[in-house]
Amino acid sequence: MGKNDKCDKCSCDLCSVINADPVDMEKHGARLLTVRIQVNNVCFDKKVAVACIIYDKFHRILAFRGFITIVCRNECSxxxxxxIEKKLVFVLPDDDISDPSEIEVRTAANYIYPCE
Known part of the structure; x- marks a missing residue:
């Protein structure tokens, strides 16, 4: 991963680039799940950790992902x-027999330094 030269202290996006070769998902037997996360009422210029966890019907963790971001103040706002709005794509194993309607998605978000 390399840093992007345009990133500064107040960059709201994750500043990394990943180069990966294309993968035939059907060949490797996996399912894709897209989760759209929205966290409202976030203080500007504070670091926030956000996590998304995917559970099956037996409350076993199938996948999880987390990230840290800062919401920047818009000059016009x-x-x-x-x-915070983010789209995450998870690759779920095909050997898991869970019905897609029985998958549970949970998110959590916390300030990293709440008192600063």
Whole structure:
């Protein structure tokens, strides 16, 4: 992974680039699950850790992902809080026999330094 030269202290996106070869998903027997996360009322310029966990019907963890971000104040915005919006794609194993309607998705978000 390499750093992007355009990133600064207030960059709201993750500043990394991943180069990967294309993979035939059907050949490797996997299913894709897209999760859209939205966290409202986030203070500007504070580090926030967000996690997304995928459970099966027996509450076993199938997949999880987390990231840390900062919401930047928009010069045109008069709001006191911001919103984190992120789309995550999970690759679920094909050997898991869970019905897609029985999969449970949970998210959690916390400030890393709440008192600063």
């Amino acid at each position: 008069s709001n006191e809080c911001g919103t």
